[in-house]
Amino acid sequence: MDLTLLYRGPLASCDYDCPYCPFAKRRDSTAQLRADRAALERFGEWATQQTDDRLSVLFTPWGEGLVRSWYRRTLTELSHLPHIRRVAIQTNLSCRTDWLADADPGTLALWCTYHPGQTPYDRFLTKCRDLAERGIRFSVGIVGLTEHLEAARRLRADLPGHVYLWVNAAEGHTYTDAEADVWTALDPLFPYSRRPHTSAGLPCRTGESVISVDGEGTVRRCHFVRAELGNLYDGSYRAALRPRACPLAVCDCHIGYVHLETLPLYDVFAGGVLERVPAPAQHSARITTIAMRAEASK
Numbered sequence: 164m165d166l167t168l169l170y171r172g173p174l175a176s177c178d179y180d181c182p183y184c185p186f187a188k189r190r191d192s193t194a195q196l197r198a199d200r201a202a203l204e205r206f207g208e209w210a211t212q213q214t215d216d217r218l219s220v221l222f223t224p225w226g227e228g229l230v231r232s233w234y235r236r237t238l239t240e241l242s243h244l245p246h247i248r249r250v251a252i253q254t255n256l257s258c259r260t261d262w263l264a265d266a267d268p269g270t271l272a273l274w275c276t277y278h279p280g281q282t283p284y285d286r287f288l289t290k291c292r293d294l295a296e297r298g299i300r301f302s303v304g305i306v307g308l309t310e311h312l313e314a315a316r317r318l319r320a321d322l323p324g325h326v327y328l329w330v331n332a333a334e335g336h337t338y339t340d341a342e343a344d345v346w347t348a349l350d351p352l353f354p355y356s357r358r359p360h361t362s363a364g365l366p367c368r369t370g371e372s373v374i375s376v377d378g379e380g381t382v383r384r385c386h387f388v389r390a391e392l393g394n395l396y397d398g399s400y401r402a403a404l405r406p407r408a409c410p411l412a413v414c415d416c417h418i419g420y421v422h423l424e425t426l427p428l429y430d431v432f433a434g435g436v437l438e439r440v441p442a443p444a445q446h447s448a449r450i451t452t453i454a455m456r457a458e459a460s461k
Contacts, residue, residue, distance in 0.1 A: 164401075165248075165372060167219040167437070169386060169418060170206055172378035174199040177226040178257055179281040183306055183333060188226065200233045202378035207237040209380075209396060214246050221274075221437040222252040223386065223418060229258040242271040251437040257282060260293045272300035272438035279305075279314045288321055295323045302439040304329040307336070307346045307353070319349050327441050331417070332356040352431065352441070359415035363408075366424040370407040373422050374400065387411060387419050 176191035177184075191199070210218055220241065228234035229252065239262065241250040251272040263271070273294065277287050294301050303322060305315045307330045319328050330350040332338065338346070338357055347353045369375070370384030370392065377383075382392045382400035388410060393399030414420040421428045421436060433442040 164216040166216055167221070167368075167373040168210075169221050169223050169373070169375045170203075170377075171223050171225065171375070171386060172199050172202045172206070174228060174231070175225040177255075178230055179227065179255055179278055181278050181281060183308060191226070196231070199378065200231070203233050203237055205380070205396070206376065206378075207241060210241060210247070211244060217246055217248050219249040219437055220247065220251070221418070222250075224253070227255055227257060228252055229254045229256075235262045238271055239266045242267040249437050255281070256287060256290050260290050260297070263294070263297050263299055266299075268298040268300070272435070272440065273302075274438050275301055275303045277303060277305050277314065277318060279311055284314065284317065288318070291322060291326065295326065300435065300438055300440055302327045302329055302435075304331060304439070306331050306333050307338070307356075308333050309342075312345065315346075315349055327439070329353075329417075329439055330356065332358075332415075355420070355426070355428070356417065359413035360420045360423065360426070361412070362414040362420070362423060363410070363412050365409050367407060367409045368422040368424060369409075369419070371404055374404070385419055385422070387414070387416065 173195060174191065175189045176196075177188050180188070210220060222228055222234065222238070224234075234252065235258070238250055238252060241247050247270055249272060250270055251274055253274045253276070255278055256273070256275045275291065291301070291303060303318060303326055305311050305318065305328070315328070315330065322328060328350060330346045330353045332353075343353065343357050369388075373385070374392065375383045375386045376395050380395040382395050383390065384392060384407060392403040393401070409423070414423065417439065420426060421432065429436060431441055432439065435441060
């Protein structure tokens with residue numbers, strides 16, 4: 164089986180306090196952190212044993228995972244396994260980066276987000292440059308708020324040319340065409356994020372080759388559909404995997420709509436779906452064309 168897993172354990176604490184963050188943060192107690200560590204280690208052990216399958220894993224914690232040693236260790240260990248195609252995590256990059264020296268850069272990747280006001284710009288940029296020097300695959304993104312525009316432009320100018328800078332539409336924000344054009348100039352794929360995608364009844368890879376897993380091992384098709392497909396650890400989920408249409412009216416999050424079969428994003432991000440890294444630079448013209456078509460179809 165060739166399977167992509169989106170793992171989200173109970174961790175909900177974050178070292179940042181972004182006012183625009185839609186996630187419900189808490190201060191995790193010692194007991195909650197121990198529970199998250201145990202859940203992650205259980206998942207890592209399961210993934211290690213699935214040698215007959217080809218796995219791709221994206222960790223999507225509610226909080227910041229890489230400030231916790233067990234996330235760094237699990238990513239490092241999984242990156243060296245031959246049946247792991249890719250292991251990636253969403254992160255604010257507040258952690259140190261020296262731990263990456265022990266990881267396999269051919270397998271491990273990072274989905275990084277810059278949050279102005281939460282960390283000094285130069286500190287974040289230095290870490291990005293360190294990732295590039297280490298040969299780590301990564302993308303960098305920012306939330307498309309007006310007050311972030313200058314920081315986004317500065318990032319695009321200062322990041323290595325091969326690093327993709329993505330822009331997420333702000334939660335609940337409506338963009339005029341003029342505003343969208345400004346962000347699209349920085350991220351040609353912004354039109355995909357600008358508006359929610361109508362998804363009801365459309366074919367989606369989630370529930371067939373992509374699944375969501377929580378800390379208890381409960382398997383769902385994605386983070387946004389609550390119906391359960393079984394449990395990861397007793398194997399009951401496997402019999403439930405099959406082609407499925409989306410039951411929701413719209414899908415407005417990249418980790419959801421990237422898997423819609425009606426969108427060309429598996430081609431756009433070929434080889435980098437989990438870490439949000441588009442196909443190599445020679446495809447940039449095609450990516451721009453696809454994005455323009457996406458905007459025209461809205």
